[in-house]
Amino acid sequence: MPEFEVMKKFRSMGIDTFTLMFSNGLNSVGSPYTKYQPVWVWEKEYDMAIVDKQFQDLFAAVPDAKVICYIDLNPPSWWSKRGYVSRNRLESYTDSGMTYGSNVWREDVAHYFQALLKHLNEKYGDRIEAYLYAAGPTTEWFDRSLGTESNSRIAGWRKWNFVRGKPIPDDIPPFVKRYAGDADVIPSKIPNKLIFDTDKGAFLYKVRDGLIRTPEKCAESLDYWRFTNEEVANTVLYMAKKAREVLPESARLGTMFGYTVFQGYLFHASQGHLDYERVFDSPDLDMIVAPSCYLDRRMGGGGGSMIPAISLHRRGLRMLDTCDHRTFTSRLPSRVGGSDQPWKNGAEVAAGIK
Secondary structure (H helix, E strand, O other): OOOHHHHHHHHHOOOOEEEEEEOOOEOOOOOEOOOOOOOEEEOOEEOHHHHHHHHHHHHHHOOOOEEEEEEEOOOOHHHHHOOOOOOOOOOOOOOHHHHOOOHHHHHHHHHHHHHHHHHHHHHHHHHEEEEEEEOOHHHOOOOOOOOOOOHHHHHHHHHHHHHOOOOOOOOOOOHHHHHEOOOOOOEOOOOOOOOEEOOOOEEOOOEOOEOOOOHHHHHHHHHHHHHHHHHHHHHHHHHHHHHHHHOOOOOOEEEEOOOOOOOOOOOOHHHOOOOHHHHHOOOOOOEEEEEEOHHHOOOOOOOOEOOOHHHHHHHOOEEEEEOOOOEOOOOOOOOOOOOOOOEOOHHHHHHHHO
């Protein structure tokens, strides 16, 4: 957001580091993530003048500003539409998990990523504090596809079983099977059907009778969710490797990952973040970014992170804890416990953030 008078006020208070976002798509409410035009303009064609404009505008307002570059890897909408017939170019914001394992998606995104990083480092490397990258919904590597099949996912699932010496399946487990549990362990009071909660506007994913999956009756589903989580982590690590190929060793690189603490009806094994320890072990990453837990957002709450922070500390990784609380200015509906907007005016906002 090019709000330069606000940036000047921050600088007068001693804050000298600002984030510039480079995005080619829309956010969760259908608006562009940034007020600047897209950089990715056609097949392997990029308008780096848009990148330069952001830096020029920032430096004009805050001449000594340092920068964190936040890079949205989701391709522009025209990219996915050009592959709709062959179904080899899916929309990675909405069909994320169906897309991450696609070589077509990975190769084109990596080409854009490396071209952008080269330009950023060559022109502004001495002013850049860190590079952050992500894809998927809300640029947080979520898998919101509900485990749905795609060409690349079916091929990946078959290969996953083959390399482990397991029978090679024809297809992925069907929806009801992959979301079902073992009724002999903890029976559910929910009827044997998919429940749509009109208040939350979401499926509750409670099918059949079991609340817990067991290897005895749910082995295929457990394997499938392990595979999908590994595939998301593989994509995160792949992009980190691609970044390191073009960045100097001294450059700090980070991503958004490891969200395991979330309100229960939204987060579960199918969201794609459970292979977080392998991502945290990557020598290519210096930092992880995550927001505070939604359940702790009220004043006086614990303020805990969405990720297992001690796992970062044990590996010597840095963490950027983001504060994306909703305030009285938000037009979005409540999501948690009847009120996700606990701060009712400017004074409460200032007190709550502090």
